[in-house]
Amino acid sequence: MDRIDRTMDDLPLKLVITGHVDHGKSTLIGRLLFDTGSLPDDKITEIRQICSALGKEFEFGYILDNLEEERDQGITIDTTQIFFSSKKRHYVIIDAPGHVEFIKNMITGASQADTAVIIIDAEEGIREQTKRHAFILGMLGIKKVIVLINKMDRVGYDQERFTSVKNAYLDFLNEIGLHAIQSIPISASNGDNVATGSSHISWYQGPTFLEALDSFEVPNSLKNAPLRFAVQDIYNFSKRIIAGKVVSGTLRQGDTVTVLPSGEKTQVRSLEEYLRNPDSAETGKCIGVMTTDKKFCDRGYIFSDPRDTPAITQQFRANIFWMDKISCKKGQQIIFRCSTQEANGKITAIHTVINSSTLELMGSDVDEIKNREVAQVTIRTDRPVIIEPHTKTPELGRFVLVTDNVSAGGIITEVLL
Amino acid sequence: MIVILAIDALEYNLVDRFNCTHLMQKNYGKTDISEFSEPRTMVLWSSFMTGKNLEDEILAKGDKEMWETHIDHARTFFSHFTSPAVIDLPGYNYDIMEHKREREILKHFFDVKTPEEKEQVKKEYNDRAFAFHRKIKDEFLSALRENHDLVLGYFSIADVIGHLNFGNTTLMKMIYRDLDEIAGSIPAPYIVLSDHGMEPIGMFGDHSRYGFWSSSEQDLGNPKITMFFDTMISGISSGSFKGDRS
Numbered sequence: 306m307d308r309i310d311r312t313m314d315d316l317p318l319k320l321v322i323t324g325h326v327d328h329g330k331s332t333l334i335g336r337l338l339f340d341t342g343s344l345p346d347d348k349i350t351e352i353r354q355i356c357s358a359l360g361k362e363f364e365f366g367y368i369l370d371n372l373e374e375e376r377d378q379g380i381t382i383d384t385t386q387i388f389f390s391s392k393k394r395h396y397v398i399i400d401a402p403g404h405v406e407f408i409k410n411m412i413t414g415a416s417q418a419d420t421a422v423i424i425i426d427a428e429e430g431i432r433e434q435t436k437r438h439a440f441i442l443g444m445l446g447i448k449k450v451i452v453l454i455n456k457m458d459r460v461g462y463d464q465e466r467f468t469s470v471k472n473a474y475l476d477f478l479n480e481i482g483l484h485a486i487q488s489i490p491i492s493a494s495n496g497d498n499v500a501t502g503s504s505h506i507s508w509y510q511g512p513t514f515l516e517a518l519d520s521f522e523v524p525n526s527l528k529n530a531p532l533r534f535a536v537q538d539i540y541n542f543s544k545r546i547i548a549g550k551v552v553s554g555t556l557r558q559g560d561t562v563t564v565l566p567s568g569e570k571t572q573v574r575s576l577e578e579y580l581r582n583p584d585s586a587e588t589g590k591c592i593g594v595m596t597t598d599k600k601f602c603d604r605g606y607i608f609s610d611p612r613d614t615p616a617i618t619q620q621f622r623a624n625i626f627w628m629d630k631i632s633c634k635k636g637q638q639i640i641f642r643c644s645t646q647e648a649n650g651k652i653t654a655i656h657t658v659i660n661s662s663t664l665e666l667m668g669s670d671v672d673e674i675k676n677r678e679v680a681q682v683t684i685r686t687d688r689p690v691i692i693e694p695h696t697k698t699p700e701l702g703r704f705v706l707v708t709d710n711v712s713a714g715g716i717i718t719e720v721l722l
Numbered sequence: 723m724i725v726i727l728a729i730d731a732l733e734y735n736l737v738d739r740f741n742c743t744h745l746m747q748k749n750y751g752k753t754d755i756s757e758f759s760e761p762r763t764m765v766l767w768s769s770f771m772t773g774k775n776l777e778d779e780i781l782a783k784g785d786k787e788m789w790e791t792h793i794d795h796a797r798t799f800f801s802h803f804t805s806p807a808v809i810d811l812p813g814y815n816y817d818i819m820e821h822k823r824e825r826e827i828l829k830h831f832f833d834v835k836t837p838e839e840k841e842q843v844k845k846e847y848n849d850r851a852f853a854f855h856r857k858i859k860d861e862f863l864s865a866l867r868e869n870h871d872l873v874l875g876y877f878s879i880a881d882v883i884g885h886l887n888f889g890n891t892t893l894m895k896m897i898y899r900d901l902d903e904i905a906g907s908i909p910a911p912y913i914v915l916s917d918h919g920m921e922p923i924g925m926f927g928d929h930s931r932y933g934f935w936s937s938s939e940q941d942l943g944n945p946k947i948t949m950f951f952d953t954m955i956s957g958i959s960s961g962s963f964k965g966d967r968s
Contacts, residue, residue, distance in 0.1 A: 355896045358852035360859075370899075371892045 317388065317395035318521065323438040324424035329455040333424060333493040334387060334398060335365030337515070340500035343389035344368060365494060393519040420521055422451045427490070428459045430470050436477060443483050444624050444679070446696050446716060450478070451517055452485045458492040462505040487517040527553050527588040532562065533615065533698055534594070534608035535644040546577050546593040547602055552644060552700035554610060556594070557585040562608040564600055565691050566617050572597040605646040607691045607701070615693045615701055616720040620685045625715035626661065629708065633674040639712070641686050643704035650686035657681045683721070692717055724957060725866065725912035726874040727905055728811060730763060731881030731927070732916035734934045740898045744905035745914050750936035753915070754944045761918035761929040763881070764788050766947055768813035770915070771798040773951025790818055799954045806872040807865040810858055816876065820854055824882055831886060844886055855879040859904060866908060877901060884920045888927030913937050915950065
């Protein structure tokens with residue numbers, strides 16, 4: 306796939322930082338915000354003064370504490386995101402207070418991360434949570450991570466210790482299909498290799514953490530991906546206007562498109578907006594379409610690039626996050642909603658179930674998913690639906706399941722034909 | 723050795739919210755101080771160390787004299803220990819002049835009118851409280867290294883700072899974290915106990931009508947503050963405070 310670097314004009318790169326408790330996540334975030342000048346001076350001064358009054362060194366972790374407190378008081382408007390910028394691009398750290406919120410946000414699409422950072426204490430080494438986090442990241446569709454071996458100052462900046470922790474962890478990542486694009490020795494509290502290099506770690510020749518982020522290549526923007534236009538409604542006035550949203554690719558006047566699920570082809574006569582007729586509409590745009598003929602079309606239909614069409618199927622595998630107090634039973638009737646499509650269906654198999662709080666494996670091939678559990682399942686719908694793996698077209702790979710309420714969110718991992 | 727971390731106005735809800743795991747230990751909860759008419763520091767600590775509700779006795783001294791209370795050593799459970807180290811406990815051996823000065827500055831804060839004056843008084847108040855906290859912390863950590871069978875450290879920072887700054891959660895959180903670190907540095911079984919908690923009144927804080935307790939050993943439920951007298955005595959009798967320095 307072609308890849309490009311985002312620029313300052315683009316959306317911020319979303320990253321999530323995970324790691325075992327006390328391995329330095331808060332300190333790292335505080336240090337990043339401080340070193341990139343992303344915080345008001347008076348906040349730093351206040352925290353510095355309190356540290357001094359308590360007879361302590363300035364601790365960067367308190368910066369994050371301060372943000373969390375502001376968030377609790379409603380001062381910070383956004384509830385889960387921390388923004389900072391390098392000279393090259395904008396970033397947002399998706400900050401979820403716990404496993405449950407993190408998994409729920411990721412799987413329901415509330416805050417999809419572009420990349421993940423796993424932080425490990427050099428002294429303490431790999432802990433159970435360090436492994437569980439990686440496992441769950443893989444399950445959520447993240448395949449590339451940056452590994453930070455933190456607190457190098459506590460081990461005398463020892464290269465052997467770094468190599469030993471790094472190699473052990475890379476072996477584990479390899480086992481679960483994750484790829485570390487960088488492994489960096491850092492000291493978040495001292496600032497070594499976070500935003501600036503380190504004279505203490507001269508044996509390390511690679512990028513700093515911020516340089517690694519700046520050079521992180523994200524998948525090419527969806528606007529260059531194959532066209533997917535989700536039909537929302539049909540308006541018959543003096544002319545027929547098909548209203549919908551471009552969920553992938555770019556829709557242009559004159560394009561020939563395949564109408565799914567019928568498979569018929571039609572051509573775009575014009576794009577319709579209030580008082581204007583644009584030539585094209587990119588991903589994310591809601592727009593009206595007139596076609597050259599009146600092939601049947603309804604809500605839930607998808608216009609697709611004829612050279613690359615999504616699957617039409619009744620069966621797929623998915624990872625779901627169950628968020629209903631009433632457990633889900635295997636075989637139970639559910640309503641599947643994906644983009645503008647809706648179909649009845651049932652969960653025909655529950656392959657594995659994981660507790661989203663402890664990340665413990667609760668069982669394999671079981672009959673029930675309880676509240677706040679994450680499960681790998683197979684779902685079968687009563688009629689064909691147009692879907693794709695989440696990694697290809699997020700909007701056609703992301704869904705909710707409805708019983709009496711919205712009971713689960715999920716991502717499609719494999720389309721079964 | 724047994725250690726008691728006596729913290730004035732340590733608020734149950736903040737310990738929980740700030741996830742102060744060393745203050746919480748394995749078992750923690752609220753104390754029941756409903757038998758007292760008001761959550762008064764001097765009354766509560768005096769009752770704690772004697773195992774008796776001393777509200778009438780302390781209040782009979784009057785508002786000013788109350789602060790100079792000195793409970794005789796023989797009336798306290800400390801007398802049952804061979805080599806106790808009790809640091810700055812109200813009603814026993816606390817620094818009367820220092821705490822008196824703190825109360826005077828606090829009163830002065832509410833007397834002055836302009837925001838500039840208030841800010842200046844607050845700074846003096848906070849600086850003084852922090853300096854005293856550092857001093858008590860040093861004494862407490864030193865005592866932990868000495869050969870005592872009981873070490874009790876009384877920390878007033880959460881109360882003193884809380885009265886004027888309870889709405890500054892960054893400040894309160896950093897104080898709670900510091901107290902949590904102190905608890906984490908105790909190399910023996912310990913009990914954390916507060917006389918009362920603190921509830922917000924705008925930016926300020928006032929005493930709440932329950933205290934905080936925690937223990938690594940027992941689930942004490944919803945204990946009265948006078949109950950700790952018997953707990954300590956029975957701990958000595960059973961020998962459970964011996965040889966546990968780690």
